[in-house]
Amino acid sequence: MKIQVVRNVLEANEKLADQIRVRTNKSKILLINIMSSPGSGKTTLLEKLIPTLQKKDVKVGVIEGDITTTRDSERILPLGISVSQINTEPFGGDCHLGSEVIMPALDNFDLGELDVIFIENVGNLVCPAEFDTGADYNMVVLSTTEGEDKPLKYPLMFRVCHLAIVNKIDLLPYLDVDISRIESYIRQINPKIYIHNISAKSGEGIPEIADWISERLKK
Ligand SMILES: Nc1nc2c(ncn2[C@@H]2O[C@H](COP(=O)(O)OP(=O)(O)O)[C@@H](O)[C@H]2O)c(=O)[nH]1
Numbered sequence: 462m463k464i465q466v467v468r469n470v471l472e473a474n475e476k477l478a479d480q481i482r483v484r485t486n487k488s489k490i491l492l493i494n495i496m497s498s499p500g501s502g503k504t505t506l507l508e509k510l511i512p513t514l515q516k517k518d519v520k521v522g523v524i525e526g527d528i529t530t531t532r533d534s535e536r537i538l539p540l541g542i543s544v545s546q547i548n549t550e551p552f553g554g555d556c557h558l559g560s561e562v563i564m565p566a567l568d569n570f571d572l573g574e575l576d577v578i579f580i581e582n583v584g585n586l587v588c589p590a591e592f593d594t595g596a597d598y599n600m601v602v603l604s605t606t607e608g609e610d611k612p613l614k615y616p617l618m619f620r621v622c623h624l625a626i627v628n629k630i631d632l633l634p635y636l637d638v639d640i641s642r643i644e645s646y647i648r649q650i651n652p653k654i655y656i657h658n659i660s661a662k663s664g665e666g667i668p669e670i671a672d673w674i675s676e677r678l679k680k
């Protein structure tokens with residue numbers, strides 16, 4: 462009985478996610494879902510990546526997901542773009558964003574004007590991987606401080622993602638972490654994934670992510 466309920470929830474989510482892709486394709490919007498553990502640097506990455514995209518004349522919007530607070534939205538708003546905040550606390554504190562909250566969030570944007578919408582998903586490496594948001598691409602951010610073995614421990618996350626961003630490389634001199642081992646563990650789980658090392662703090666590696674996105678724009 463429980464298994465059937467879970468299957469129904471996932472099937473309903475996937476159906477709506479497909480409808481989101483129909484809608485964003487019609488408006489030629491690239492929808493990118495960013496996932497990670499709390500604190501790996503999703504918002505910092507957006508703070509650096511969005512101005513880099515703006516310099517290329519790419520119009521960006523952001524959907525911010527958190528259990529509670531509007532702290533991340535407040536960090537993104539100074540970039541002068543539209544931000545839609547989703548708090549999951551009123552809906553039982555969900556640990557992920559599902560397509561049922563992404564579809565109505567799209568109403569808050571002028572879709573004809575935008576090229577890219579980023580989703581900053583709720584921070585954790587488990588539940589967000591299970592729920593299709595309707596995104597065209599999934600991105601996981603793993604920071605060097607999380608240790609080398611996380612791709613092996615949370616394989617679904619790395620399996621469903623198209624990009625793996627390894628962040629906080631500026632901290633490598635202070636850590637007992639071998640970055641080539643992180644890369645090989647990610648590849649072990651997903652041989653096709655694009656892996657890129659960055660420091661969201663210094664901005665190193667950000668232009669390459671902007672290029673990756675620019676090459677995939679629909680407008
Ligand atoms: N040293 C260093 N710190 C970073 C980097 N990126 C993010 N941080 C810090 O990590 C903490 C969490 O970052 P945040 O962007 O809020 O992570 P989020 O929870 O994934 O959105 C903040 O204190 C950031 O300043 C980085 O590349 N290097």
Ligand SMILES: [Mg+2]
Nearest residue numbers: 503504533581
């Ligand atoms: Mg954040």
